[in-house]
Amino acid sequence: MLFRLLFLFVFVVVSCSSAEGPDIIFEDFESGNFENWNKLGVAFNSPTRQDSISESIENVQGNLFAYSNFEGSGESLGQGKLVSGNFIIDRKYIRFLVAGGKHKTRECINLIINNKIVRTATGKNDHTLREITWDVSDLQGKIAMIEIVDALASSYEQNSLGHIIVDNIVFSDFKNSQEVIFENFESGNYNNWKVEGDAFEVPRNRINVYYPISVNGFNGEYFAFSFGETHDSKQGKLTSKTFEITHDGIKFLIGGGGHENKTCINLIVNDSVVFSQVGQNDGEMRSHQWDVTPFKGQMAKIEIVDHYSKGWGHIMVDEIVFYNKPVRSNIWFYLGSVLFVLIISYVLFKTVTSRKQLKHIVEVSDEEKEKYEKLKASIETSKIFKEQNPSINDIVKISGIEENEINYLFETAGNTSLTNYINYLRVEEFKRQLKDPQNEAFTMMYIAENSGFSSKTSFYRIFKSITKCTPSEYKKSFGRNH
Structure with a gap:
């Protein structure tokens, strides 16, 4: 009964659990318009590009973002609102990037229901896009909508920047x-x-690459490349701004020179290089990744280095991405929880059972012990166990003890059951008859049936469970090989 209930529990929990769905990009503004x-x-007016405004917006994802500075001059003269269409909330979280003014009612992004x-959420009166997460579980x-x-009306009205910046709503x-x-x-x-030296002039594309062989494997249009009109002669370094490591890994595309410490991309933590990767002396950009989980929460920066002017004295890098390792779906969490419950339930069940058995043994009276011995003697003397299907009524008749009391005495005084005791007597009877020289001509199965066993399968199973060996092995143990 216990295991049936546990199985039902497993079925219900697993049936009710579901794996996490994939992320849905609600809006990243890469379409170049606000048609939705x-x-x-x-x-x-329309989604904004970084190179079309005077301010430097940090942490932009992609090329375009929503920016309410209509004039694009930092004056923030216009006022307005973007309102999305209706949607049904079917994920646990809504994430987005926000920067700009910090005013909870006048420079903000809102989730609207009814x-x-x-x-x-608001910005922090600066131009750094930060990820905000709403728990909407x-x-x-x-049915909801989002408004930006x-x-x-002015740049610093009520101590807030007079514009809002939003990107990547997921x-x-x-x-x-x-x-x-x-x-x-x-x-x-x-x-x-931060650009040092003269190797890195501008990001390159296929048109201005100045490269004698084909460059393959980069994403988008542009990539960082230290090979210029003067080929490998120039040297230099790109160093990123400092950032906090918040993800499990960093992946990127890299090609070019394979010179350690000279043509490479490095991850710097506490002024030390903790990871470094070089190219393979060709024009193919390949994906590499670093597991940075040991450095989570620490500040870091990335540098792209070209300190080599001979053959393959250049480096190319593209698509630097922070990522998290895949998370196990809820079903594995539930299965683990269910397994834990099963183990605990089994341990508790065995503990309670053992305590009950111990309690029964301790509380057996002398009178019950005496009655139990008489019950066993009546079964042994009558040889009723040699019958293949003895009934409980037959045992009641030969012992003079009621059925309920018979079962009770075996469970308490004997710490066993009537069935187990009868099987024990049958095995002992089989062993006795097998050793009798007068029975040498009989097969083991004949002797087993004469001892009360009704089938070969049950005989072998019961014999081995009691003696820890097969009937044939037992026969050989005392020198009878036929």
């Missing part, structure tokens, strides 16, 4: 982004990097 949004006011703001199944609000079952593009060089410049 209702524009109110004049603050939002015309009420149920979640809101309690709102799943509800700029309701401040619906997810994961609290944190599984992948974040740190750099893909699609801006066409190195504005987010």
Whole structure:
């Protein structure tokens, strides 16, 4: 009964569990327009490119983002709002990047349900896009919309920047982004990097690559490349801004020179190189990754190095991405939990059973012990165990003890059962008859049936469970080989 209940529990839990769904990119503004949004006011003209504005926006994903600075000059003269279409919340989290003004009602991004703001977020009065996560697990199944609000008329009205910046709105079952593009060089410049030396002029593409062989494997249009018009003669280094390691790994594409410490990409933590990767002396960009989980929470930076001017004295890098390792789906969590419950239940069951048995043994009275011995003697003397199907009524008749009391005495005084005791007597009878020289002509199965066993299968199974050997092995043990 216990195991049936546990099986039912496993079935219900597993049936109710479900794996996390894939991320849904609700909006990344890479279409170059706001066609999926209702524009109110004049603050939002069209998605903005980094190279079209004077401010440097950090942590942009892709090329375009929503930016309410209509004039693109830092004056933030326009006001307005972007309102999404309705959608059904079917993921646990909504993640997005936000920067700009810090005013919870006038420079913000809001989640709206039934015309009420149920979640809101703002920037931090700067131009660094930061990831915000709304836990909407309690709102799943509800119809919602998102609005991006700029309701401040001047740059620093009410101590807030007069614009809002939003990018990469994602619906997810994961609290944190599984992948974040740190750099893909699609801006066409190195504005987010410290440039040293003269090897890195601008990100290259197929048109301005100045390369005698084909470059393959890069993503998008641009990539970092230290090979210029003067080929390998120039040297230099790109160093990223400092960032906190928040993901499990860093992956990237790399090609070019294979010279350790001279043509490489490095991860720097506490002023030390903790990871380094070189190319393979060809024009093929290949994917590599670093497991940075030991450094989570620490500040780091990436450097791309060209300190070599001879053959293959250049480096090419593209698509630097921070990523998280795949998370096991909920079903494995539930199965692990169920297994734990099964183990604990089994241990408790065995413990309780053992205690009950011990309690019965301790509490058996002298009178019950005496009655138990008489019961065994009556069964042995009557040889009723040699019958293949003796009934409990037959034992009641020969012992004079009621059926319930018979079972009780075997369980308490004998710590066994009536069936087990009868099987024990049958095995002993078989062993006695097998050793009798008068029975040498009989087969073992004939003797077994004469001892009370009804089938060969049950005989072999019961004999081995009691004696820990087969009937044939037992026969050989005392020198009878036929």
